[in-house]
Amino acid sequence: MRILRWMGCLMASVLATAAPAMAQGSATLDAVKARGAVRCGVSTGFPGFAAPDGRGEWRGLDVDACRAVAAAALGDATKVQYVPLTAVQRLPSLTSGDVDMLARNTTWALGRNTAQSINFVAVNYFDGTGFMVKRAANITRLEQLAGSTICIQPGTETGLAVQDAFRRRNISFTPLMIEQVETLANTYFAGRCDAIASDQTQLAGMRTRASNVADHVILPELVSKEPLAVAVRYGDDRWANIVRWSIWAMMEAEELGLTSANVAAAQASTEPAVQRFVGRTGDLGAGMGIDNAWAARIVAQVGNYSESFERNVTPLGIARGPNRLWRDGGLLIAPPFR
Numbered sequence: 401m402r403i404l405r406w407m408g409c410l411m412a413s414v415l416a417t418a419a420p421a422m423a424q425g426s427a428t429l430d431a432v433k434a435r436g437a438v439r440c441g442v443s444t445g446f447p448g449f450a451a452p453d454g455r456g457e458w459r460g461l462d463v464d465a466c467r468a469v470a471a472a473a474l475g476d477a478t479k480v481q482y483v484p485l486t487a488v489q490r491l492p493s494l495t496s497g498d499v500d501m502l503a504r505n506t507t508w509a510l511g512r513n514t515a516q517s518i519n520f521v522a523v524n525y526f527d528g529t530g531f532m533v534k535r536a537a538n539i540t541r542l543e544q545l546a547g548s549t550i551c552i553q554p555g556t557e558t559g560l561a562v563q564d565a566f567r568r569r570n571i572s573f574t575p576l577m578i579e580q581v582e583t584l585a586n587t588y589f590a591g592r593c594d595a596i597a598s599d600q601t602q603l604a605g606m607r608t609r610a611s612n613v614a615d616h617v618i619l620p621e622l623v624s625k626e627p628l629a630v631a632v633r634y635g636d637d638r639w640a641n642i643v644r645w646s647i648w649a650m651m652e653a654e655e656l657g658l659t660s661a662n663v664a665a666a667q668a669s670t671e672p673a674v675q676r677f678v679g680r681t682g683d684l685g686a687g688m689g690i691d692n693a694w695a696a697r698i699v700a701q702v703g704n705y706s707e708s709f710e711r712n713v714t715p716l717g718i719a720r721g722p723n724r725l726w727r728d729g730g731l732l733i734a735p736p737f738r
């Protein structure tokens with residue numbers, strides 16, 4: 401009996417090693433290659449995550465997720481068509497096939513996953529719902545917002561988080577729902593709502609557009625967890641792999657000490673994990689239907705997670721906090737690259 405089990409085991413491993421690492425087919429990858437660009441759904445613009453800079457170039461942490469996928473799939477991080485989407489538009493745009501991926505400060509939530517036929521592939525930022533108020537209103541605690549009017553964008557998880565938080569405290573509020581983010585911010589700046597509720601990063605991003613930043617306070621309290629994740633539509637697992645491992649590659653690079661400045665020299669590294677990552681050994685790209693230099697290219701062209709964070713999020717005055725690597729006590733973890 402034991403011999404039989406042992407033989408079964410041996411056969412399974414022989415079969416496993418006999419199977420070649422095949423180039424896998426992906427309809428989305430084929431379409432991306434034919435088009436010569438990744439169509440990436442992003443927000444209509446808030447600094448830090450996705451917004452055009454003074455020269456019209458898209459910048460931000462989410463933009464870097466799009467660029468990483470373009471570097472991996474097409475060899476060039478600039479080969480991205482950015483598709484700005486409001487909160488209401490984003491999920492239908494992904495399901496309908498208008499975009500290949502969504503990197504738009506979108507909370508990974510069960511209902512969205514199942515009801516909208518989309519798969520979240522990796523969290524690229526751990527956020528939470530917060531509130532911004534006028535400094536002059538002297539509000540420091542959520543309870544002081546009882547009976548207030550709160551500006552919220554429809555099509556977001558924010559409304560649900562605020563409802564739960566107020567119900568839990570037995571206080572009420574009047575929501576003022578506005579779809580266009582610029583109008584939303586301006587409505588708050590003009591004093592037509594007492595507070596604006598959103599993910600904390602977005603509040604910080606909006607505040608940079610205030611005529612006087614110091615007039616606005618972001619309350620320290622967060623009322624929900626909002627793991628912001630990159631998503632693809634159902635039905636193309638191989639594309640999902642390219643997208644998720646591209647995002648994780650930026651985290652893995654940080655863990656391995658690889659940066660845009662040193663990744664080329666890392667080709668000479670004797671460290672086995674680095675050799676695998678840069679594609680000198682192993683065959684990690686082949687299983688996704690791409691070449692083995694994909695991860696090194698992401699780091700060379702986009703940078704590691706920490707470089708992206710410092711370039712995009714640090715200027716908003718936000719610390720790494722939970723978005724540190726797991727080894728530094730944070731929540732970011734890339735599964736092993738092997």
Ligand SMILES: N[C@@H](CCC(=O)N[C@@H](CS)C(=O)NCC(=O)O)C(=O)O
Nearest residue numbers: 443444445486487506507556557581
């Ligand atoms: N993470 C939350 C909120 C995300 C969200 O869409 N927030 C709005 C509030 S400001 C936003 O980013 N708008 C930017 C835009 O519409 O371009 C979600 O996934 O529902």
